Amino acid sequence: MTVTLVLGGGAREVAGETRDGAVLVTPDALHDATGWELKPQGLCRGDVCVPTHALDGVVVDDLVDVAAFGAALRRPVAVEPAAGLAVFAESPEDLAAAIAGGLAPAFTLPDLDGNPVSLADFAGKKKLLLAWSSW
């Protein structure tokens, strides 16, 4: 069985299931999607580990509860078990870190015809970005 994880602007089908109102994924799927790995001492990414005793409700029968994972790691996530769907936003800390040095975060977005356009396409020029909408 699979569920859908949406993070970093992309959706991916990963191994998991929905059960009792929760979206659950395998530890391998979580690792691939988020970089966090379930180890005997806790959830780890690089040198950082969240110890097992702080992971109340995160591990359910060898699977990871995505909503509980988000809460334990202070990573905003919204889940809809009826659709097998979990959607992440960036953590406030990660967003703050990305702009801390004063540089504009890199991005790639589609234009009106669907062609990808990146900030890097305009390297060496002054740029005025305008956020707008029809509303």
Next chain:
Amino acid sequence: MFIAISLDEDLDAARFCAREETTVPLTYPVLIDRDHAWAEAYGVNNVPTTIWIDEEDRIVRPPAMAPADDKFIEFTKISADIHHEALRAWVAEDIAPMADAEIQGRRTGPDPQLQLARAERRLAMHLLRAGREELGHAHLDRALELAPDDWTIQRGSLPVRGKDPFGQDFFDFYERWEAAGRPGYES
């Protein structure tokens, strides 16, 4: 280089605005940030917002409300001239539009509740695009509860909720937001 980035969910509405409903020829890129991932990364929570970036990709003017003219000045309380004059000086004479200390002072991350609201909104839009109306609107309602003062979530959701973004629902939001002290609004 001028780059416009649309926060519309409805791509046809964005295309119509950029191509038909304007007197300005489309000589600049118009990009689509349907999931608001770019807006999230740049700290944009309303439109029209501008961000100025120099030749070395440094942000020299952080996100700010920048009306193109004074048509709505009664509501925005921001004169278009402030930005226009500073922009001319920056482009023509390389005069920095903002002191470093002020740029750093404005560099605050979002609060956790707003990020949760953004996750709920993003989930809602995925569900609505897949035709899951009831589930989608339940999550959109949750996003609206979590972010009562965020324009992008409140006003930006009116079209998908079948409401007029220039109608009574918008004015109800505007009055509530103004009574709260116009949070998150900088020129």
